[in-house]
Amino acid sequence: MADPKFDGYAKADLTKKLVDGETGGVTFNGLTPASDYDFVAAYAGQDPTKFGTDLGKVTTPQVVPTAPxxxxxxxxxxxxxxxxxxxxxxxxxxxxxxxxxxxxxxxxxxxxxxxxxxxxxxxxxxxxxxxxxxxxxxxxxxxxxxxxxxxxxxxxxxTPVVTPLVASPENVNVEVGQTATTNISPVPTNGGTFSVKDTTIATVDYKLNGRFDLTGVKAGNTELDVTNPNETEQTIAVPITVTAPASSASSAGSSAASSASGSGSSSAAAPASSAAAPASSAAK
CATH class of the missing domain: 2.60.40.10 (Immunoglobulins)
Structure with a gap:
């Protein structure tokens, strides 16, 4: 005698056959892990609504994840x-x-x-x-x-690589008595070590997040030196140009113009006076 065959269904939908004529039992494939199911089995070809056997609730086991x-x-x-x-x-x-x-x-x-x-x-x-x-x-x-x-x-x-220090702006121009900012990235650890080469020309004040404030002291050129104390001791030198205030330059120009104007008037008067002398002699 041949082994009996069975059909399998989900209890929620007995019109849709999930297993068709399997010998010796029913195996439900393609199920979702860690999910609840309720199945019904019936002899192959029989109406599951009349002759089906409730297999009870089944919870599928969880499976090891698929690799991301x-x-x-x-x-x-x-x-x-x-x-x-x-x-x-x-x-x-x-x-x-x-x-x-x-x-x-x-x-x-x-x-x-x-x-x-x-x-x-x-x-x-x-x-x-x-x-x-x-x-x-x-x-x-x-x-x-x-x-x-x-x-x-x-x-x-x-392969990790060193990211070089970059200043923005790359060159700092500031007037005497004024403050300009440059930002160093990546941000040096704890601000790194830093100094202005000639503090008689400019001074530096470190804020946060790689920001350095530079204040002009007197006209001239110097540089800000920053070192990031990581394993490679990255360094950067930022040129600083300090100029005299625009008002000072304007005053100096005005003084020069006044001096030139005064000298011209004096020189023009002298020849006129000299020319008068011969005329007086001729009259005698």
Missing amino acids: TIKVTAGDSQATAVVTPSANADKEAITGYNFYVKNRTDNWPAEATLSTTPDKLTVTIPNLTNGNEYTIGVTAVNSAGESDYNKTGASDHV
């Missing part, structure tokens, strides 16, 4: 990682992401370097060595376990 992908961008002694969740992330009830960092030729570490919540998809990986090549992997985590960072796209390579 990662894109890493190099920074100065650090890297920025951006995670793209898998298409199944919502169904798989992701509880967080783990980041693993290693030298490219080394084995993966046993413990995650950094862990985040599922909503934080952009992270900074700190304390890297500039010029050293790293591999950074990401895994998704849920109640069933952790995805594999060896899956395609789940890791990326990066």
